[in-house]
Amino acid sequence: MSKAGLKRLVRPLVRKLHPYVYGEQPKIKGLIKLNTNENPYPPSPRVLAAIRAAVDGRLRLYPSPTAQALREKLAKLHDCKPENIIIGNGSDELLALATRGFVEPSPQSIVQSPKSLVQYFTPSYSLYPVLADIHGAAKNAVTLKPDFSLPGIAELKKGSGEPPEGGTPNKWDFDAALTFVTTPNAPGGRGYKTSELEKLCRAQKGVVILDEAYVDFANENAMKLALKFPHVIVARTFSKAYSLCFQRVGYFVGHHDLIAALHKIRDSYNVNGLGQAAAEATLGDLKYYRANFKKIIATREWLSRELTKLGFRVLPSQSNFILVQPPRFTSQEWQRQLRERRILVRWFNFPEVRDYLRITIGTAAEAAALVKAVREIAAAS
Numbered sequence: 001m002s003k004a005g006l007k008r009l010v011r012p013l014v015r016k017l018h019p020y021v022y023g024e025q026p027k028i029k030g031l032i033k034l035n036t037n038e039n040p041y042p043p044s045p046r047v048l049a050a051i052r053a054a055v056d057g058r059l060r061l062y063p064s065p066t067a068q069a070l071r072e073k074l075a076k077l078h079d080c081k082p083e084n085i086i087i088g089n090g091s092d093e094l095l096a097l098a099t100r101g102f103v104e105p106s107p108q109s110i111v112q113s114p115k116s117l118v119q120y121f122t123p124s125y126s127l128y129p130v131l132a133d134i135h136g137a138a139k140n141a142v143t144l145k146p147d148f149s150l151p152g153i154a155e156l157k158k159g160s161g162e163p164p165e166g167g168t169p170n171k172w173d174f175d176a177a178l179t180f181v182t183t184p185n186a187p188g189g190r191g192y193k194t195s196e197l198e199k200l201c202r203a204q205k206g207v208v209i210l211d212e213a214y215v216d217f218a219n220e221n222a223m224k225l226a227l228k229f230p231h232v233i234v235a236r237t238f239s240k241a242y243s244l245c246f247q248r249v250g251y252f253v254g255h256h257d258l259i260a261a262l263h264k265i266r267d268s269y270n271v272n273g274l275g276q277a278a279a280e281a282t283l284g285d286l287k288y289y290r291a292n293f294k295k296i297i298a299t300r301e302w303l304s305r306e307l308t309k310l311g312f313r314v315l316p317s318q319s320n321f322i323l324v325q326p327p328r329f330t331s332q333e334w335q336r337q338l339r340e341r342r343i344l345v346r347w348f349n350f351p352e353v354r355d356y357l358r359i360t361i362g363t364a365a366e367a368a369a370l371v372k373a374v375r376e377i378a379a380a381s
């Protein structure tokens with residue numbers, strides 16, 4: 001079959017889809033990897049032991065389809081019932097499930113009704129528009145304020161500012177089928193007050209997902225809103241704060257009717273057994289992780305101060321990364337020069353963040369190496 005013939009076998013929607021752009025996962029060793037918000041500290045020794053102990057003849061069996069034991073442990077932690085929880089193959093899987101479960105596809109992705117609308121702030125997690133596109137849903141990207149804070153309800157009602165490049169008019173839709181809010185914001189890092197989020201949730205008619213991927217590094221979390229409002233779901237992950245990216249475990253907490261709807265459409269065994277074992281053991285050793293949060297936050301504050309002294313504009317962060325505007329040359333050029341010095345940071349080619357670099361908080365030694373490299377680059381320019 002010709003190349004053109006093969007192309008025609010793929011749905012037009014998929015042919016023109018712009019997929020999610022991953023951060024680089026380098027093939028060479030010895031790089032300082034500050035580009036994908038991974039945790040610099042390993043999982044706790046108890047978690048590693050639990051994973052090793054689970055590697056035996058049981059690998060021939062299917063794991064718990066509902067991750068029952070893990071949901072029970074999480075229910076205790078969040079003071080809710082296992083019926084309020086669904087586990088995913090990373091929270092990414094659940095964000096996709098929510099799009100499929102709560103949003104009507106729309107021909108040519110045109111807004112025909114709020115029922116087919118996926119809404120989110122920009123900048124925020126760049127996966128949301130991709131999920132809407134995969135599903136053939138319409139998108140409403142509304143810009144955050146210039147300092148990446150949330151517009152108030154009155155501002156959202158009125159609509160403000162310029163629409164994002166290629167985006168829809170900058171007007172919030174309180175009836176949108178699905179609204180994603182990244183809190184703390186990514187890639188900005190800014191934390192949002194639960195009281196602000198509550199106002200937004202109260203005004204919103206469709207499902208709201210508060211994506212708290214980075215919340216363990218923040219001052220506040222909004223879990224109580226998922227237990228208070230039936231249309232609000234909180235998304236969490238073991239990837240970032242709990243050093244388990246490799247295992248792919250995330251979860252939603254929300255009203256049991258919404259959670260039950262998502263259980264209906266997930267794969268039967270969507271969370272692998274070793275991931276379930278690792279996440280369960282993680283919950284048994286939270287003290288270890290809380291000590292790591294403290295170290296990461298202390299390094300974040302140190303690095304922010306040092307980079308500020310070197311002429312970077314550093315946005316306040318409540319996450320395990322900082323968004324910075326570098327001096328002298330472009331962000332892309334800084335990224336290239338840092339890579340030459342074996343340090344990976346993230347540059348996003350999106351209009352609202354093109355002038356910034358996102359730097360994951362590593363160990364204190366990694367942060368010191370970054371500052372040294374920045375000084376050398378600045379001195380050589």
Ligand SMILES: Cc1ncc(COP(=O)(O)O)c(C=O)c1O
Pocket residue numbers: 037089090091092093125182186211213236237238239245248249250
């Ligand atoms: C805001 C946000 N939400 C969710 C995720 C997905 O996390 P995971 O699928 O590893 O649980 C990420 C990962 O980068 C993220 O930045």
